[in-house]
Amino acid sequence: MPKPDKKEEILKYVTDRYSSHLLPPTMDEIAQHLGLKAVSNIHRQLRSLVEEGRLVEYQRKYLPSGFFRKGQPLRLLQIPLLGNVAGGLPMLALENLQGHVPYLPEGAEDPEELFALKVQGDSMSGAGILDGDIVVVERTPIVENGEIAVAMVGEEATVKRIFREGGRIRLQPENPAYSPLLTDDVMILGKVVACSRSYKSRYIRPARGD
DSSP states (O other), X not given: OOOOOHXXXXXHHHHHHHHHHSSOOOHHHHHHHHTOOOXXXXXXXXXXXXXXXXXXXXXXXXXXXXXXXXXXXXXXXXXXXXXXXXXXXXXOOOOSOOEEXXXXXXXXXXXXXXXXXXXXXXXXXXXXXXXXXXXXXXXXXXXXTTOEEEEEETTEEEEEEEEEETTEEEEEOSSTTSOOEEESOEEEEEEEEEEESOTTSSOXXXXXXX
């Protein structure tokens, strides 16, 4: 059998540690995990990963490049999970705290304006939002045509694409089994910025918006 690629093993360990602990491992921890004695060899492999753009050296520590932006390491946010939202027919959104979900932001969202909802229904399956998914929503009353948003229709909430047509709002599903809803009784709660298949995963990345 071919020998394991130590550089790839180091990259995987550093990435896994940062994903789960938000802290990069020390040289000693890397050496102990991989059963290596030569710290100089570990340092050489780390420098090679930096040169390849797969790690970033930050304050004498090494972080996965995917967790680093604009000169600063990314931090996981804990977003409040407030209840359910329909991904089918409109339903009541239960706005009661059910816990928190981890979210790794990739944009300029204000953490104070983010909340999460669990989707029930399959009307947005064509956009990759399925029954049981968790969506992260940024509070805003303004969305662009075609963006996916959470909207209140009367006293019920649903997640749909939003289109403005002649002073009315069209709530457009992404499943041919459902019909669009054209109404003027709509309040936009916010736009969907991320989606996860399960909130038990390490973090939620942004949803597919188009």
